[in-house]
Amino acid sequence: MTRVLVVDDEPQLVRAMVISLRARTYEVDSAPDGGTALQAAADRRPDVVLLDLGLPDMDGVDVIKRLRAQSQVPILVVSARHYSGEKVQALDAGADDYITKPFSMNELLARLGAVTRRTLAQSAVAQCDTLVETEGFTVDLLAKKARRGGVNIRLTPTEWHLLEVLIRNRGRLVGQRQLLQEVWGSSYETQTNYLRVYMAHLRRKLELDPSRPRHLITVSGMGYRFDA
Missing domain, CATH: 3.40.50.2300 (Response regulator)
Known part of the structure; x- marks a missing residue:
């Protein structure tokens, strides 16, 4: 309880x-x-x-x-x-x-x-690979640190949670409803605009070219995927 x-x-x-x-x-x-x-x-x-x-x-x-x-x-x-x-x-x-x-x-x-x-979710993260390195940025989920070009990037708690869910499922499509339920709760399952806004924030902060993301991928009408 x-x-x-x-x-x-x-x-x-x-x-x-x-x-x-x-x-x-x-x-x-x-x-x-x-x-x-x-x-x-x-x-x-x-x-x-x-x-x-x-x-x-x-x-x-x-x-x-x-x-x-x-x-x-x-x-x-x-x-x-x-x-x-x-x-x-x-x-x-x-x-x-x-x-x-x-x-x-x-x-x-x-x-x-x-x-x-x-x-x-954070407990689940502790049981998987928590350090993610790409050509543009690194993310340490346990330490809650993100760096891009050697500079620390501040992510909000909601941005961190969304990123954690995607990284735990790296390489796999995560549906919109699942993301909304895990990050915001069951009463937000239809608020897909939340996902668009927060994914845009993550891309601006982490991707080398936010208009052409290589890691935070949208699968139109279905969900999102993290590719390392």
């Missing part, structure tokens, strides 16, 4: 999240501030952390950094901060995803399911 740690100082919101998560068979712990959250993470070892950034004792970004110093637990930020710079700061500190308040419970559950599947 998946254990979730909810970190937020709004009691009504925490209560609603705990009830909804437990109704879907998650085990749930909660913490009202950063210090309590860090202790709970060490003691209870959650599988996922849902973290507000506006905590009473410390900034949520500092909590992310301290969690990352001791664990690779997936962190889903749930915050009223909506400026892109603040989102980037949280993601750069080590958060896996970001959802802005107010949100629907269905969206929260979909994002939570996605980061949980991402963890399982």
